[in-house]
Amino acid sequence: MLRAVAVPTPLIHSRALSEAIGGPVYLKCENLQRTGSFKIRGAYVRIARLSEAERAGGVVAASAGNHAQGVALAASMLGCKATVFMPAGAPLPKVAATRAYGAEVRFPGPTVDECLVAAEEHAAETGAVFIHPFDHPDVVAGQGTIGLEILEQLPDVATVVGAVGGGGLMSGVASALRAARKAEGGPQVKVVGAQAKRAAAFPASLAAGRPTTVTVQPTMADGISVGRPGDLTYDLVAELVDAVVTVTEESLSQALLFCLERAKQVVEPAGAAGVAALMEHSYAFRTPVVALLSGGNIDPLLLSKVLRHGLADAGRYLVVRCRLKDRPGALVTLLSELAELGVNVLDVMHERVLARLHVGEVEVLMHLETQGTGHSEDAIARLRAEGYDITVS
Structure with missing residues (x-):
């Protein structure tokens, strides 16, 4: 379903990270994916599996950026009207891109939570299908195709580390890796999630044994700033993901600076969370390791601030x-x-x-x-x- 839609993104070797970890490290460049992030994968699978009648009624989403663009492009490719609620003050490049992909953009308030409420109200009033950013089996399945690509590109991969917000990405990747390795009878791949320390709902939820809401503090990694895991994704992460670590703002900024200077990749702070985990933690990462660069949609003004922050910390x-x-x-x-x-x-x-x-x-x-x-x-x-x-x- 996705082969004609999603770009098979490159896997590049990082000599500097390999030396730091003591074994081969590769970067999976989903920042080079269509719409600039992995989100097109899950959004397309979700909308493609709607009935013709459901697609005729349109789809609606709430997002600060990456999910918005993924839904907008997927909907336009499938001939479906998309309405996206974005927070007032969302980065102008993300708003412009979402509109360019064909979606109608509305601004109900300054927070993503207000956008979610507005999107659900719109769905109830119009019959449009709400496309959740992470907590749906089709979305998880779409994100999981990254895991299958990694296995094709690096069959002996031992660890995959990447960003966790609501949990859709890493639960999908973990599900795909677990199923594929079980089918072939090979050793299981260790999967590690990385959350911004200022928005770390999963560690608290895993400790409590259920999805738990935490107070989210401002973080440069706005793409993974989620106060509560999804019900589905919590269960999958709890079962399939080996560990969820947290990373500081300093680590995120240094990881972004590293990606730009050493890997020549433009990555947003959330997209660099996996690299930040490798740089900050002495966790036993079995090699070869693949770090997911999950997105590259960063506002140029924010990029200049984050780079300065990273340079100062260094x-x-x-x-x-x-x-x-x-x-x-x-x-x-x-x-x-x-x-x-x-x-x-x-x-x-x-x-x-x-x-x-x-x-x-x-x-x-x-x-x-x-x-x-x-x-x-x-x-x-x-x-x-x-x-x-x-x-x-």
């Missing part, structure tokens, strides 16, 4: 305040010192009128680029030794 980007005597040449001398230390000055703001400054003092706010944590620490220590009053933000 010690390669600093925001520094320095007090100087307000006299000619003081700033030039400071900048010369930085140049001699091999520090690149990205931005400078010169402040004279601040309540905390004494008369005859100025404060310089600088954005600096360094070669890493050791270089940063050495440069700051050298400046302080020269008598500069330095504060690192």
Whole structure:
């Protein structure tokens, strides 16, 4: 069903991750999938399995981005009208893409929860079929085709690690891998899910033994920011997924930076969660490992912020305040010192009128680029030794 729809995405070897893990690591590039994420797989299978009468009544979905685009494209390919409720303030590229795929986009409020309520009300009023982003057997089956592709591309795969939000992706992948390996009589593949620590519903749910709602904190990984697992996906994850680990915002930003610099892949924060798990955890990942890059739909403005966050966490980007005597040449001398230390000055703001400054003092706010944590620490220590009053933000 999907062979003419979904692109068989490449599996690329990562030398840097392989060295860090101590065995072969590969990246499954679903960021290169149609619509920029794996979501087209599940959305297409779900809509394709509707009856003609159901498709004639249209479909409706609620999403902040990737599911919206998957439903919009799948519906247009199957000749079905799609209405998508998106939160007000959703990234403009995602809104534009959803409309370009043929869906009508509506904005009922600022949160995904409000969009879900509006979508269900629309379904009840119009008879349109609600396409759940993860908690449906057809959606899970569609996402599971990634697992079958991995087995074709890397028959001896031992571990697959990828992002978990509501659980549709990893429950589908785990189901497909378990069934395929059982049929061929081979060793089972270990499956590990990675959730953003600020939106980690699965660890709490697995500990409680049932789907549990947690309070979601703001996270850059908005694509997996889900407060409660699905009923179906909870059961599948509890049965088939070997572990669900959490990753910090710092790990997510460093993983995204790694994907861009070392793998040459543009990935959204949620899409880099599997890589973040490999970088952050000493979990016993049996090799060969496949990390899923589940999506690449990132707003350019967010990308610039996340990259800066990742550079700062890696010690390669600093925001520094320095007090100087307000006299000619003081700033030039400071900048010369930085140049001699091999520090690149990205931005400078010169402040004279601040309540905390004494008369005859100025404060310089600088954005600096360094070669890493050791270089940063050495440069700051050298400046302080020269008598500069330095504060690192």
